[in-house]
Amino acid sequence: MxxxxxxxxxxxxxxxxxxxxxxxxxxxxxxxxxxxxxxxxxxxxxxxxxxxxxxxxxxxGDPGLPHGNGVLLWFELADFDAAVERALSLGVEVVRPSQLSENGNWEFWLRDPDGYQVVLTSPLP
CATH class of the missing domain: 3.30.720.120 (Signal recognition particle alu RNA binding heterodimer, srp9/1)
Known part of the structure; x- marks a missing residue:
């Protein structure tokens, strides 16, 4: 699947x-x-x-309602550090800066141009 x-x-x-x-x-x-x-x-x-x-x-959907309310677009990336640099170069709205999660991987939370919440993560250990 x-x-x-x-x-x-x-x-x-x-x-x-x-x-x-x-x-x-x-x-x-x-x-x-x-x-x-x-x-x-x-x-x-x-x-x-x-x-x-x-x-x-x-x-x-209804474009008048908040986009992605309750939905996170979660992307696990082997090149996490480079992805964070790419995000910052795009001038993203940072929701949560890079931090180590309780699962032992790194996360960086941001918003895309339409307001969807996106999470970039490093692979799980």
Whole structure:
């Protein structure tokens, strides 16, 4: 089984570039309405969908409500320190600076351009 979260965003191309820079992913689809972000091995990591586009499924959410309330996008990265540097170079809003968790791995909490909470972690020991 593989998890493939989908989030709604206001600007799919801009969010795609932002996540590509942050996570070191690449575009697996491209476009103004929908994007698939893949890792170096081609695995799907994250899907982006424009709020206003309904396609065949209808609306996916209400853009007037807080984005991602109660949901964290959690990414375990082998290059954690480099990912934190990339995040800082993007000028992210830091929610919690780098800290060692009670599980023994490092975490860095931030917000993406649409206000979703993102957590970067080092691998678990």
């Amino acid at each position: 593989q998890l493939a979260p989908l989030i709604c965003v206001h600007d799919v191309p801009a969010s795609s570039l932002w996540y590509q820079r942050l996570l070191g992913t690449h575009s697996g689809h491209g476009g103004d309405e929908y994007e698939r972000l893949n890792d170096a091995d081609g695995r799907l990591l994250l899907q982006l969908h424009r709020w206003e586009v309904e396609h065949h499924h209808g609306p996916l």
